Amino acid sequence: MSAAQQSLMKMILPDSAYFIPGPFFAVPNGYSSPMSLVRPAGEHEAALTRLKRRVRSLLDAISRRPLRRSGVNLGRDVRVIGRPFLRLAERGSIRLGDRVVLNSRPAANTLEARGPVILRTVLPGSRIAVGDDTGMTSATISAAGIIRIGARVLIGAGVIITDSDHHPVRPPAGTPRRFAGFPAPKSEHCVVIEDDVFIGARSIVLKGVRIGAGAVVGAGSVVSRDIPPGSIAAGNPAMVVGSVSPGVRHKGRPQKHPKRT
DSSP, X not given: OOHHHHHHHHHHSOTTEEEOSSSSSEEETTOSXXXXXXXXXXXXXXXXXXXXXXXXXXXXHHHHHHHHHTTOEEOTTOEEESOOEEEOOTTOEEEEOTTOEEEOOGGGSSSOOOSOOEEEEOSTTOEEEEOTTOEXXXXXXXXXXXXXXXXXXXXXXXXXXXXXXXSOSSOOTTSOGGGSOOOOOOGGGOEEEOTTOEEOTTOEEOTTOEEOTTOEEOTTOEEOSOBOTTEEEETTTTEEEEESSTTOOOOSOOOOOOOOO
């Protein structure tokens, strides 16, 4: 083993580890042989658990480096599984809260993962903010203005969240839509997803939508209007079909969208 390899292993192994030749690079003191790592028992199991945690911590730190280099504001213990695609416009910002998980690998999801997580700020000054303990798999979040996602939100595989049509619906007279340019963002186009929301796989959340706290959006839905807190919505366009709490009927509307600053 080279000196560089030994230095790396010392970073992730307990201080009680020593290096020996064999099938394993290192064996903590107390193991009778390298093969005793295969079937740990008693205190050996605890030592192996600590080793796994150190290795995972090191790998997580390495996986976060591309995000930091791209200018993403990271909270503590953010996990990046696979390689996401990131793009920040001039003066744009992406902020990920503590323990956010970005998964781009099928093996790390019970359903699927058909591509990378995509986080993109499209226009100068556009912003994406993701709250603590939120997780997503192969999701696309594209902000021309502001997209705010709360804490503990579950974003299923293949979900798309955007605050823009990306092409004008009603282009100026005499101008083909193909050449009409990117539509200007407006404050009422902001997307807000409150805490504890669950968005099912392959759903699409469109501009100007607020999804209330604790709501559930069924897989494959197209959300084009506000969803009240604690409700279950599904379909195209998504409509309220039930409540998270049986027998409860929701009244009123969610709060207004924040103004863009």
